[in-house]
Amino acid sequence: MNRDQIIETTKRFLSEEFEVSTEKIIPENNLQQTLELDSLDYVDLVVVIEENFGFKPTAEDFKTVITFEDFYQLVEQKLAELA
Amino acid sequence: MIIMQIEKSQIKNYIPQREPFIMIDEMTNITEKGFESQFNILSDNLFLDNNILSESSLVENIAQTCAAGFGYLNSLQSEGEPRLGFIGAVTKLTNFKYAELNQLINTKVEILNTFENIHLIQGTCFLGEEKLVECQMKIVLA
Numbered sequence: 547m548n549r550d551q552i553i554e555t556t557k558r559f560l561s562e563e564f565e566v567s568t569e570k571i572i573p574e575n576n577l578q579q580t581l582e583l584d585s586l587d588y589v590d591l592v593v594v595i596e597e598n599f600g601f602k603p604t605a606e607d608f609k610t611v612i613t614f615e616d617f618y619q620l621v622e623q624k625l626a627e628l629a
Numbered sequence: 630m631i632i633m634q635i636e637k638s639q640i641k642n643y644i645p646q647r648e649p650f651i652m653i654d655e656m657t658n659i660t661e662k663g664f665e666s667q668f669n670i671l672s673d674n675l676f677l678d679n680n681i682l683s684e685s686s687l688v689e690n691i692a693q694t695c696a697a698g699f700g701y702l703n704s705l706q707s708e709g710e711p712r713l714g715f716i717g718a719v720t721k722l723t724n725f726k727y728a729e730l731n732q733l734i735n736t737k738v739e740i741l742n743t744f745e746n747i748h749l750i751q752g753t754c755f756l757g758e759e760k761l762v763e764c765q766m767k768i769v770l771a
Contacts, residue, residue: 585747586717586718586747586769588744588745588747589742589743589744589747589748589749589767590749592742592744593741593742593749596742602742605744605745
């Protein structure tokens with residue numbers, strides 16, 4: 547899965563799960579603020595990431611994720627590890 | 630895989646609730662993937678109204694099934710009091726049918742996912758093969 551596919555997949559499932567416009571899911575935006583995540587929402591985020599990308603992120607992984615760009619990098623790294 | 634049952638006399642060791650608010654009689658199955666419990670609706674149940682048990686009582690039954698299951702699993706890992714579990718959210722709730730006096734409820738809980746101390750579970754109460762209530766819950770362990 548290349549970067550464009552990761553971005554499109556991410557936009558689709560995040561907009562569906564968290565009812566946010568895909569226009570707000572842009573690399574420089576803050577992921578937590580854009581999706582309005584509270585601590586309980588992270589388990590939902592883990593579920594959709596696992597369903598769509600096949601890996602389960604840890605709390606440690608999320609420490610490095612501030613923006614959507616950070617998230618895309620995390621996904622690329624995890625998918626490379628799985629390959 | 631852990632397979633365990635907890636009899637009625639031991640339930641209080643794993644959940645914080647006390648009579649008359651205990652809404653499970655025994656745990657019939659505990660594994661790392663999910664839990665099962667039984668509950669007999671007796672006439673002294675506080676939540677009976679015209680011999681009908683409220684929907685919220687079955688939601689509480691699911692929550693207590695989780696509490697006992699997670700409490701038991703936690704007791705295997707650490708000594709002392711089991712960690713308390715709190716309902717963080719209830720979603721996708723469907724009430725198919727009400728439970729009545731003297732019916733035996735079987736409840737099944739499947740652990741769908743876990744992130745840190747938050748568990749996402751699918752809980753279903755059955756009367757025989759018939760679904761009474763199902764929902765998803767986020768259980769937060771303190």
